[in-house]
Amino acid sequence: MKKHSLVIVVIIWIVAGCTLQPIEREAGMIDDQRIDNFYSVEDVPLPEGLTAEIGGMDFMPDGRMIVCFHRGEVMTYDPREKTWELFAEGLHDPLGILALNNWEVLVMQRPELTRLVDNDNDGEAEEYLVATDDFGISGNYHEFAYGPAYNGKDLYIALNCASKNAGIWDEVRGETNMLGEVAGMYSAVEYRGWVMKLREDGVLEPVASGFRSPDGIGFDLEGNLFVTDNQGDWLGTSTLYHVEEENFYGQISSLVWREGWNGDPEEMPVSTLDSMRTKAAVLFPHNIMSNSPTQPLVIPENSDFGPFAGQLLVGEMDFPRIVRVMLEKVNGKFQGACTSFIDSAGLSIGNHRMVFGPDGSLWVGKSAYVWVGDRGIQRIRYNGGIPMDVLRMNVIPEGFKLTFTRPVDRKMAEKPDNYRFSRYYYAYHQKYGSPRMDEQPVAVKQVQISEDGKEVLLTLAEMIPGYVYDLQIGQLSSMEGVNLKNRRLFYTLNELPTNQTALSSR
C-alpha cells in the first residue's frame, strides 16, 4: 500500500508538474472528499438573500451564534433549530463582534465601536450606543476597523491605514497630520495604524503603532495580545505580532501619532526605523503559507478539538487553508513556527473570521470584498483520533526540536535528507512586499530521536537569527503508519537560545 501511494504521488507529481493538467482543489459536496479523517468540513445553511461576507462571529451564552455581515446586518443563528434571526441592521462595514451576554453585543464598524442592546428580549436590538468613536476617519475607503478583542478587562481594537489609491475627504473626523501621508498606506488622521485600548472607564488610549492592515486581533490563553498584518509596504511578507504597549511594529506612517513626535518618518534612515521596530513573532511566507492572514484564534484548553489546545489558528484569505501557529518564548520574546492546520478537504478560501462553538467545533466565516475570497460559513468538526502532525517546533542552539503528535517511524525519521531546510529573510523597506532574500539550503547534520519516538532533534549546519527556516519534511509516518499531515513548516528565527536544550527523557 505504501508503495502504491508513493508511485501515485510520483505520477501525479509528473503529470501535474510537467504538463499542467487540472489539479483538483476542492470537490464541493462530495462527502468523502470533504473529510480528512480527523476533521471534517460542512457548509452552514444561510438565509435567502444574504450576502454572506462575514465581518465577525461570536457565541452568546445561550448557544446562539451572532454574526455581522458586510452589508450591515447582524444576525443570530440557533445551531439546534438551524434558524437565523435578525438582531440589528444598517451598520457600516462591521468587521468584528463580541457578545457580552444574551442581549448585548459590541460591534466594530467603520465609524465606531457600537453597543447593541436588545432591551426587551425580543431578539432584536433597539439601542445602538457608541462605545467609542474617539479615533479619526478620513473617508478613505481602506480605513477599516477591527476588533474588539477582550481580555476580561479592556477591549482592544485595531485601525487600518488609508490606501494610496484614494485621498482623504475635505471633511474628516478627528485631527489630521499630513506628515502621516507617506508613500504606500498612510495615516493622515489620528491613530490610523495603531492598536487601541478601550479602558473600562470608557477612555480610548493608543497602545502600539506600526500596523498597516491589521485584520486580525486576539488573545492567547495567557492574555498575550496578537495581531496579524498583511504583506505590503514595510512588510516583506505577512506577519503575526505579539503586541505590547508602546512598541512600534514597522509600518512607518502611524509614527506621527506618537506622543511628542515631530518630523517626517519618511526622512528617517531605514536602519533607524528598523532598529525601532519590534519584529514579527511569526512571518507567514507569501505565496507559500499565507497571502492574507486574518483572525488569530486560540484553541481553548480542554477543548475537544484535537491535540493542539493552546495554539493559535490564523485564518487565510487566498488559500483554502487555516494556518496553525506554534509559539515559544526565546530570550523573553515570542517567536515560532507556522504550518497548515487544514488545507482544502472541503474548506474554501476567504477564511476571515473564526469562533469555537459551545460544542467545540470551529465556525469559519468567509469574506471577499473584491479581493480574493468567498462567501458563507463553514463548520469544522473534530472527528476524534490523533492526526500525525508536528505538535511543536522549538529552536535549540544548534537546530530545531520537532515534537510529533505520535511516535515517528524511526526508519523514515532517522534520515537527515528527509528534512529539507532552506533559510531566507524578507527585506524591511518601503517597497510593496519582498522576495525571499539570500535563500540558501541548510544541511541537516544529525538526527536524534527520543526514546518515546515523539521528539526529533535536528542539528543544522548553521543557525542565523533574522532568517525564516523553511522546513519540508519528506515521507514520514507514525510508527502505526499514519502519514504526516502537514509537511511544511516555517520557523521565524529572531532569537537563538543560549542555554542547551536536550531531548526530554520521557
Next chain:
Amino acid sequence: MQLRTILVFSVIFLSNLLTVFAQTDTVRITLKAISGLQYDQVRLSVPPAAWVELTLINTDEMPHNWIMTQPGAREDVVDMSLELAKQGSTDYVPESDKVLQAIPLILPEEKYTISFRAPTSEGIYPYVCTYPGHGAVMYGAIYVTNNQLPPLTTDENVPPNRRNDENVAEEKPPKHPYPDILPAMYRTFMPNCGPAGIAVGLLGDISYCWDAGQCRLRYVWKGGFIDLEQHWSGKGKELAEIVGLVFYRDSTEFPFRIGEGQEIPTVEFLGYEMKNRYPTFKYRLNDVEVTERIVPTFETPGIKRMLTFSGLNESLRFVKGQHNMLYYSNQGEWEDEKTLRLSPEEAQEFTITITENMSGI
C-alpha cells in the same frame, strides 16, 4: 476505497506544493449552471497562459458538467458524449484531444473547482454541458485573449437566446435576507457629509442625511432613498448614491447655539434608539443631552424634527439652514428672519417642521 483516500491525500498534498508556483495572478471564475439549461455567464475572458481557478456551482435542479474544448470542437465533443451515453456510460466526458478541461457531472447544489493553465495561444475555446440533451443549448466560450470581446449581439459562440441579454446574471438580487422596506437606516459613506454618515429613508419617499461626526442634519431629499450597490460591491470607495432630489440643505456652520454667544457647541454622538424602524438620535451639545427624531410631513415634502434638550439652563437658538423653506416651530419665538429662540423650558420638548415652499421663492 483505500487507494482513493491515498489519491485524495496526494492531490491535497501536491496542490499545496503547487500553490507556490500557481498562486500569482490566478484568474478566479465562478460559473453557475442555472435553470433553463444555461450557464449564468456565456462568455469568459482570460489572458493567454493565465492560471485559472474555475468553480462551477450547480444552482439548477438537474445535473450538469462543464467541458472546455479545442476551438471549433464543441459540436464534435457533444456528439462523442452522446455516443458515450448511448453505450450506457454515465460519464459524459469523452477521451479525446478535443477535450481540454473538464468538470465532471455535479448534482444540484454541488460545486466543483478545477485549476488549469489557459492555452498559450489566443483563441475562442468553447465550453459546453455534455449531459445528454444539454449540449445543443447549454454552452458558452472562453476567450483566451488580452483584447476586448467582440459585440455580444453577433457572437456565434454563444447561444442565440443569450446574444441580446447580459441580463440573466444581472437580475437584481435581494439586498438583504429580509424585505427592503421603509423606513430604513444605514450608516454609510454619504456625499456632502462627514465620513460618519447616516442615511434614513422615510415613508413618502422623503430621506435625510444625518452626520454622526458633527451631530447634525445635513440635507433632505425626495423621490427615493439611496443606492448602495456600488458601495457594497467594491471595497467601499464608492459612496452611497442618492436616489431623488435634494431640496433642503443645512448651510449653517451649526444649527444650534446655547446661551448668547456665537460659539459652536462641542458635540458628542451617543448613539440612537430604533422604534418602529425610526431612529431617535442621542447626542450632547456641550453638556446638554439632546434627542432628535425625524418624521416626514406628508402634505408637502418636508420633515418634522422632534427634539428634546435636557439639562439646559440658558436659552437655545436654532438657525435656519436654508431660507427658501417654510419653517414652523411649536415652541419659542422667531427673533428675526432666521433665528428661533427657546427658553430652557420650551426647549425640553419641541418640534421644528421644515417643508418645501410650494408657492416658490
